[in-house]
Amino acid sequence: MKFIDEATIQVVAGKGGNGVASFRREKFIPKGGPDGGDGGKGASIHMVADRNINTLIEYRYSPLHRAKAGENGRGRQQYGAGAPDITLKVPVGTVIYDADTNEQLFDLNTHGAKATVAKGGKGGLGNIHFKSSVNRAPRQFTMGEPGEQRRLRLELKVLADVGLLGMPNAGKSTLISKVSNARPKIADYPFTTLYPNLGVVETSNSSSFVIADIPGLIEGASDGAGLGHKFLRHLARTRLLLHIVDIYSPDPEIDSVNQAVEQAKALVNELKQYSNELYSKPRWLVINKTDMLEDPTTKCNRLVRELGWEGPVYIISALTGAGTKELMLKVQQWLNENTLPNEEQESSPYQDEQFVPDPDDPRFNNS
Ligand SMILES: Nc1nc2c(ncn2[C@@H]2O[C@H](COP(=O)(O)OP(=O)(O)OP(=O)(O)O)[C@@H](O)[C@H]2O)c(=O)[nH]1
Ligand SMILES: [Mg+2]
Numbered sequence: 001m002k003f004i005d006e007a008t009i010q011v012v013a014g015k016g017g018n019g020v021a022s023f024r025r026e027k028f029i030p031k032g033g034p035d036g037g038d039g040g041k042g043a044s045i046h047m048v049a050d051r052n053i054n055t056l057i058e059y060r061y062s063p064l065h066r067a068k069a070g071e072n073g074r075g076r077q078q079y080g081a082g083a084p085d086i087t088l089k090v091p092v093g094t095v096i097y098d099a100d101t102n103e104q105l106f107d108l109n110t111h112g113a114k115a116t117v118a119k120g121g122k123g124g125l126g127n128i129h130f131k132s133s134v135n136r137a138p139r140q141f142t143m144g145e146p147g148e149q150r151r152l153r154l155e156l157k158v159l160a161d162v163g164l165l166g167m168p169n170a171g172k173s174t175l176i177s178k179v180s181n182a183r184p185k186i187a188d189y190p191f192t193t194l195y196p197n198l199g200v201v202e203t204s205n206s207s208s209f210v211i212a213d214i215p216g217l218i219e220g221a222s223d224g225a226g227l228g229h230k231f232l233r234h235l236a237r238t239r240l241l242l243h244i245v246d247i248y249s250p251d252p253e254i255d256s257v258n259q260a261v262e263q264a265k266a267l268v269n270e271l272k273q274y275s276n277e278l279y280s281k282p283r284w285l286v287i288n289k290t291d292m293l294e295d296p297t298t299k300c301n302r303l304v305r306e307l308g309w310e311g312p313v314y315i316i317s318a319l320t321g322a323g324t325k326e327l328m329l330k331v332q333q334w335l336n337e338n339t340l341p342n343e344e345q346e347s348s349p350y351q352d353e354q355f356v357p358d359p360d361d362p363r364f365n366n367s
Contacts, residue, residue: 016144
């Protein structure tokens, strides 16, 4: 199964049924009054966020969703039946935009959140409604209203507390596989990760957070280099970014600290190009692959100095696990201390039940 995080669809709600003009015709009542019933309402289209849905791929395959019309009214005061509404399931974190105006319409960011994306038309009125003292045999009736129709752009922005940011091969997937239940593909070539992986980090029996590993970014990503920078969208909702910097170079001719400084600067530049909001998020520097260095402290200090970095720094080896547990505990502590007051009630889609990754979900099994 492929991971798709964007789709454009068309939704057409059902038309309301028409009202009808009809008159009572009975044996001994030669001039019966009006008895034309109303049309039924057209079906509406709703969208609901469902934690069991992980990708928007279905919407790529079926971009048109049309709901049924209401039935027309009939004589003998019979009302047309309303058509049953349609509810489309989308992943938690789906943002719905009007594809033509680009206006954001809804943000379905919790399990069960629901939105009406196209309203069914009202049924028309039968002629029973038009009877009056001056018109006892009205022939008027109204037509059902058309259903709303819209083109929608669906964008999935995964929900994670923490995002991993780094150049290809920096060790992001190695780290998430070390500290969480995620088992992404890991390899010694760039762009191993092609879509986001989510993992749950359990730091104690009662506390955990969700971490997102995204594809690597390279210089020029904002102009489409590598896999581009669209995947940064998935970090939009995180509260903390971990910038993973690889301090090791297999080539002894290369000054690996220099290289790491250049790469880190290029990455931050791409972040800035993408959005100021993401650039301004709290970010920690995580220096990786220190198991390969003889004197990691000196090199790490040099890196921090040359980068001019003044924020928090963590020195780890994602491969051996050195420093990773401590990092995760600090992250948990930071998240606990930095909960926004209105966020406390808002439950994470993953918190209220044991989070068991679906083995078929590509975000948990990136191979
Ligand atoms: N020695 C050493 N190797 C590491 C460490 N972390 C990752 N690696 C290796 O670096 C290579 C790349 O690791 P990945 O975890 O796939 O890197 P990534 O950042 O997810 O890369 P992309 O998905 O391509 O962006 C793999 O061969 C890993 O085994 C580390 O701490 N020490
Ligand atoms: Mg990876």
